Amino acid sequence: QKEVEQDPGPLSVPEGAIVSLNCTYSNSAFQYFMWYRQYSRKGPELLMYTYSSGNKEDGRFTAQVDKSSKYISLFIRDSQPSDSATYLCAMRPRGAGNMLTFGGGTRLMVKP
Amino acid sequence: DTEVTQTPKHLVMGMTNKKSLKCEQHMGHRAMYWYKQKAKKPPELMFVYSYEKLSINESVPSRFSPECPNSSLLNLHLHALQPEDSALYLCASSQPRGASSYEQYFGPGTRLTVT
Numbered sequence: 001q002k003e004v005e006q007d008p009g010p011l012s013v014p015e016g017a018i019v020s021l022n023c024t025y026s027n028s029a030f031q032y033f034m035w036y037r038q039y040s041r042k043g044p045e046l047l048m049y050t051y052s053s054g055n056k057e058d059g060r061f062t063a064q065v066d067k068s069s070k071y072i073s074l075f076i077r078d079s080q081p082s083d084s085a086t087y088l089c090a091m092r093p094r095g096a097g098n099m100l101t102f103g104g105g106t107r108l109m110v111k112p
Numbered sequence: 113d114t115e116v117t118q119t120p121k122h123l124v125m126g127m128t129n130k131k132s133l134k135c136e137q138h139m140g141h142r143a144m145y146w147y148k149q150k151a152k153k154p155p156e157l158m159f160v161y162s163y164e165k166l167s168i169n170e171s172v173p174s175r176f177s178p179e180c181p182n183s184s185l186l187n188l189h190l191h192a193l194q195p196e197d198s199a200l201y202l203c204a205s206s207q208p209r210g211a212s213s214y215e216q217y218f219g220p221g222t223r224l225t226v227t
Contacts, residue, residue, distance in 0.1 A: 008152075032214055043118075043202050043218040044155065088154055092214065098143050098206060099168065100216060102154035 003027050006089055006103030015112050019076040023089035023103045026070065030101070031094040033065050035074045038086045038105070047087075048074065079110045115139075116219035118203050124225045127193060133222045135186040135203030144186040145216065146178055147202040155202055155218075161186060162208045193226045200224075 006023045013019055021035075032051055036044035048063040050056045050072075056063045062075040072091075076083055089103040116137045125131050135144065143162045147155035160168035161180040175197075177189040186203055200223050206216040 034215060036218070041200070041221075041223065043116075043200075043220045046215055046217055049215040090216075098145070098160055098162070098208065098214065098216070099157060104154055105152075 001026065002104075003101050004089065004091065004103040006106055008104055008106060010107040010109055012109045012111060013079055015079060015081060015110055017079050017110070019079050019083070019108060019110075021074040021076075021087050021089075021106050021108070023072050023091075024070055025072075025091060025101075027093065027101070028067075028070065029093035030091040032092050033063070033072050034090040034100070035061075035063055036088040036090060037083075038088060040085075044088055076108075079108075081110050081112050084108060084110050116203055116205055116217050118201075118219035118222050120222055121220065122223045122225075124227060125190065125193065126227055127195070129193075130189070130191045132190065133188040133201055133203075133224075135188075135219055136184055137203075137205040137217070137219075138184055139205060139217070140183075141205035141207055141217075142183055143206045143208040144180060145204040145206075146176075146186070146188050147204065147218075149200045149202055149221070159188075190224075193224075195226050198224055198226045 035048040038044040053067045060077045064073040086105040088105045090100040146158040149155045159178045164180045179187040200221040203219040204216040
């Protein structure tokens with residue numbers, strides 16, 4: 001079993017829809033959680049960064065962490081075709097140096 | 113400014129060639145990373161430099177040789193690569209361990225093809 005599980009998709013939604021992307025993890029020591037967006041053949045772009053449990057909002061994006069369930073989510077409101085990309089979750093324990101554990105990525109397609 | 117730059121964008125090399133990939137950041141980060149990413153897979157960590165010293169080598173073959181000349185620059189020297197080394201090579205940077213935040217910022221990558 002992988003430490004971080006993420007549905008590979010593809011997830012196809014119409015423009016304007018609310019998108020929910022999720023990761024589950026098994027290591028209860030994970031404390032820092034990140035979401036990256038990666039366009040085809042480009043480097044990952046950091047979208048959201050959260051510490052421990054709770055919600056964080058930035059524009060159309062909301063990141064949620066539920067440590068009791070070992071479950072994190074990224075919500076995208078009013079999705080746009082430009083949001084079509086692969087979304088990677090990443091996480092790391094506190095005090096574990098600099099190593100991130102990535103999910104496999106979910107490919108999102110937003111259709112006009 | 114959260115920009116990490118990488119050169120070249122694309123590189124095609126033969127198995128007997130020697131080439132180098134370059135990475136630069138001006139965010140004052142003291143940790144820098146090399147990752148390898150194959151199609152439809154997440155990035156795989158290769159090396160970590162912290163304060164210009166190699167701190168993590170994820171059992172990478174010796175045909176990959178990293179170098180950190182100063183706190184802003186990171187190189188990856190390539191020699192005698194194999195076709196299976198063809199991938200997107202990503203550089204990233206962050207504050208080092210002990211800092212208040214650890215988020216890693218990635219460059220655009222170098223797409224390497226080994227023929």
